[in-house]
Amino acid sequence: MFSTNDFPDQPASRRGRRLKVAGATATVGALAAGGLVVASNAGASGTVWDRVAHCESTGNWSINTGNSFYGGLQFTYQTWKGFGGQKYAYTADRATKGQQIEIAQEVLKVQGPGAWPVCSRKAGLTVANGLAVNPYSGEQRPSRDTSRTPTTSTGGQLAVDGVRGPKTNAAIEKWGGRPMNGYLDVGDKQALQRRVGTAQDGVVGPLTTRALQRKVGASVDGQWGPQTTSRLQTYLNRHVL
Numbered sequence: 001m002f003s004t005n006d007f008p009d010q011p012a013s014r015r016g017r018r019l020k021v022a023g024a025t026a027t028v029g030a031l032a033a034g035g036l037v038v039a040s041n042a043g044a045s046g047t048v049w050d051r052v053a054h055c056e057s058t059g060n061w062s063i064n065t066g067n068s069f070y071g072g073l074q075f076t077y078q079t080w081k082g083f084g085g086q087k088y089a090y091t092a093d094r095a096t097k098g099q100q101i102e103i104a105q106e107v108l109k110v111q112g113p114g115a116w117p118v119c120s121r122k123a124g125l126t127v128a129n130g131l132a133v134n135p136y137s138g139e140q141r142p143s144r145d146t147s148r149t150p151t152t153s154t155g156g157q158l159a160v161d162g163v164r165g166p167k168t169n170a171a172i173e174k175w176g177g178r179p180m181n182g183y184l185d186v187g188d189k190q191a192l193q194r195r196v197g198t199a200q201d202g203v204v205g206p207l208t209t210r211a212l213q214r215k216v217g218a219s220v221d222g223q224w225g226p227q228t229t230s231r232l233q234t235y236l237n238r239h240v241l
Contacts, residue, residue, distance in 0.1 A: 047133045049073070049101045051123035052116055061100060064093040071100050073116070082206060083107055084223060101135035109164050110204060110224045112184065127165060157241055158233040162226030171236040 050059065053072035057063050061072035068076060071092030075085065080092045085103040089095040092103070108130045113120035132140050158168055166182030173180045176191025184192075186202035193200045196211035206222030213220045218231035 047101075047138050048123055048125050048129050049104065049133055049135075052104075052119045052125055055119035055122050056116065061097045062093050064091065071095065072097060073100055073104050075100070075103070079107060079115075082223060083110075084225075098136040101133065105131055105133075105135065106225065109229070110209075131163070131165075157237045160230050160233045160237070162230040162233075164229045164232075168229065168233055168236070171240055172232075175236060175240045 053059050053061065056074045057072050059072060063072070064070050070077070070080065073092070075092040077091055080086065080103065083103050083106040085092060085095065085099070088099040088103075092100050095103075107115050108125075108127060112127060113125045113130070116123075116125065119125075134140075156167075158171055169184050169188075170180040170182045172184065172192060173182075173188050176188060176195055178188050178191050184204075189202045189204050189208075190200040192204070192212070193202075193208055196208060196215050198208045198211045204224070209224045209228065210220050210222045212218075212224075212232065213222075213228055216228070216231040216235040218228040
């Protein structure tokens with residue numbers, strides 16, 4: 001999760017749920033009328049992302065109630081911008097449903113389901129099923145690294161495919177000297193931060209990402225995408241596995 005130092009979010013309230021995206025934990029209040037509705041509702045239908053959106057915003061992909069959370073999946077401005085959403089729209093509520101799901105998948109790769117701590121559990125969101133959804137058609141597509149089980153030995157090499165799933169996570173855990181279960185918890189993220197020399201707050205934001213990118217030889221832009229993961233996979237294959 002991003003820290004308030006990386007992405008300073010503002011608290012808001014909606015329906016008494018807890019939401020933690022980009023380092024802001026907020027209680028969110030009743031949905032209010034209003035807000036500019038410009039986003040299309042075209043896109044995936046009946047997927048795990050629809051279930052998350054139903055929990056977060058009652059499935060209103062265009063919602064903007066002025067509470068600093070936007071769109072069906074309740075992005076903060078900082079998260080939306082940090083993961084590249086502004087290539088589509090200034091805030092998530094102005095983007096299409098498919099575009100919102102696409103950016104949510106980028107968040108999922110870095111932060112895991114915990115970016116939506118309550119609604120991911122209610123919706124059954126996992127890294128594997130979240131990334132397997134085509135954002136624009138709703139079809140399930142094959143998942144690669146996300147479908148593999150964690151490795152517990154140094155014998156297996158990672159596929160350099162830019163997908164950070166359980167096997168890559170397990171290699172990150174091994175790099176940090178942590179128990180290997182394929183899911184990065186706060187302790188795993190702190191161990192990663194020790195390796196790259198940033199503050200050990202357990203929050204993987206732009207500061208940590210830039211340090212990691214310098215460490216593994218990726219382009220330094222503070223956004224953890226497929227190129228960063230590919231370079232990390234290559235680094236782990238050479239130095240850890």
